[in-house]
Amino acid sequence: GPTGSGKTTLLRILAGLLPPTAGTVRFGGRPLEEADTAEVHARLGYVPQRPVTVSGTLADNLRLGSAHTDDELRRACRTAALDDYLDAAPDGLDTLVGERGSTLSGGQLQRLALARAVLRKPPVLLLDDITSAIDTTTERTLLARLRAWSGETAIVCATHRGGFLDAADRILTLAPAEAAAPDDTEERVTTGG
Template sequence: VAVTGPTGSGKTTLLRILAGLLPPATGTVRFGGRPLTEADSADVHARLGYVPQRPVTVSGTLADNLRLGSAHTDDELRAACRTAALDDYLDAAPDGLDTLVGERGSTLSGGQLQRLALARAVLRRPPVLLLDDITSAIDTTTERTLLERLRAWSGETAIVCATHRGSFLDAADRTLTLAPA
């Protein structure tokens, strides 16, 4: 599902509500038939992946930022990077997965940060993946590659993506257009 609309129409807010990070002003978000506020947070975390516009990184290596304490193998990390179209950077990085990303990802471009966060979410294989404008800082060629790989990977994963980009809108099974605030 592609969520589109002008700046300020509430795309990010909608995704944050769906992720359980913000309460809805009215109504109820249900998860497994129960209000999201009553759902087990570990269950919600296991079933929802959320990639924000401005991803968070930890000071450390690419591998550290992908694993975040999980036990994924290097091969799994590389596969996730490929899905997220980050493999070009990984292949060119002097130390591969051991490349330092710097404080707050300072050695990475905005597009690389977005794709790193996507790769991290891909590793978890959540049934629902919420993507907040994850292609805003990448060129159209990389975006096309990312979209092709994400579609090939997604399988039964439902993807909800806030976007302004035509390629994501064209690829979506459904589009939700939000009106200006």
């Protein structure tokens, strides 16, 4: 859907970061707000448009306190199409990312956050426009690697980029305040604004 149609809001509701204004989000058959927070966190991965980084190295930002090995970090970076940056970085995984990721481009930040989510191997992965700051060649590489990695992981992606749309099993188009009848490949979801 277009900018402002509610894609980010919908993903934030699905991730449990915002309460729905109507209806109920269910997790394991019960309302999300009644679900165990640790269980929800373990089963859902969320990569926002503007990822958060911590002051430290690439490895610090990937691990966030977990005990993943360097090889696991490198594999996650490859899946997220961040391996080219990692290979070129003078200090590899020990490269400092700077305050708020200031040494990384927007696309590198998005792929760093994706690699972090990939490390967790969640059954459901919510991606909020993660290819908005990368070129189409990198997007194709990322998409191919993500599909190869995903296995049984359900991926819900908010995007308007062609690569992700072409690869989708199902497309929901958000549209402000107007609805159209769905066809066999697309459904239109109406938002209130």
